[in-house]
Amino acid sequence: MEDEEIKAVDEKVEDSDEMRRAEIVVSMVLLVGVSIAATLIGLGIAITFIQNHNLASEPYKTVASRKFHFPTTPQTIFKSIIHGQGIGITLLGLFALILTPIVRVATSLLVFKKSHDTPFVLITSFVLVVLLTSFALGRLNL
């Protein structure tokens, strides 16, 4: 009898193949994003300390402060990576981590579009537009 009760409530629950697919896609995107980011960050920071022996022994207050300068634009980060600098690789990893949730929103938009779930296509599109706007504004703030 209890089972029947659960079934009755369950009919209102969105439990379709679409949601299953969304769940699988979303968790895959997160897993891949996190793995790439962690690898780059770990590798990058190890290389940074190996490349600069002075940095490792420097007092942390000068390194973890505003006086410590590092690349912040895509161009300078790219240049740093090309020169094989650990700091560039670390920043690329951090950037990959920041991108992970954004890619997650974009892929769920595609899943909802494929299953013609119009309200959620609109919702995820809106979220994506706001995210991209904030990124664009971030660049302007320079």
Added chain:
Amino acid sequence: MSALFFDLLIFSVSILAGLLGAVVGIGGGAVIVPILTLVFHVDIRLAIGASIISVIATSSGAAVAYIRERMTNLRVGMFLEMGTTVGALTGALLVSVVPDRALFILFGVVLAWSGISMYKSHADAKPLESSKDKIANYLKLHSHYEDRATGQTVTYSVTGTKVGLGLMYLAGMISALLGIGSGALKVPAMDLAMKIPLKASSATSNFMIGVTAAASAGVYFSKGDINPILAAPVAIGVLVGAIIGSRILGKLDAKILRYIFVGVLLVISIEMLQRGLF
């Protein structure tokens, strides 16, 4: 203290932050910011930058397990993200205008408020059986999850979508200002206003905080507030902690979870208020 030793220490602290953050759905920033500023006297803006990274790492690291276990309500999460992202955008634009002391006080007050309201709410309240909320019904936000602590399937209806969305706007704004995921606000909003069971609220908050943080991360990144020497050990430590933590939540007693949550909020709130007021 040398930079290398500092990084190793931050890495260990971050594992704990990620673990706790994943379980209570708050992103670990609420642990990272006070430790960096109060213990290590790191510039608050850099601490916030590192915390933003911690929030994204906690969210993305733990979400994988929560989604597979079906504890995350994806539809509610994505719906509420409309509020959090717009709020985060507003907050990121205000951050250079708001003074440090005000940030500490705001942080403290918000956490104290969340703690008190979570303590007052009833831990064993029955989930909502049906909902008159038109938006929740139209968007099919109702869901269920399996509680591994009791072995029962918990089916719940969702209500209060408008209030929830409004609170998420505020939460998004505060998280951009303070570099926390503001799960500390999201969880009570979902639990109290939308009647979503605590475990599902926690997992869904965890899912959303990554996107909230990412919305303001671009701004922090180009301002140079995300210092790689500081953010790298935080990112990796928190990821490790979050993955471990995400395996614990399902098995935890909801009542214990509530007490852990309240305790964490109150302790940090007192620390931050003290910092802002004296």
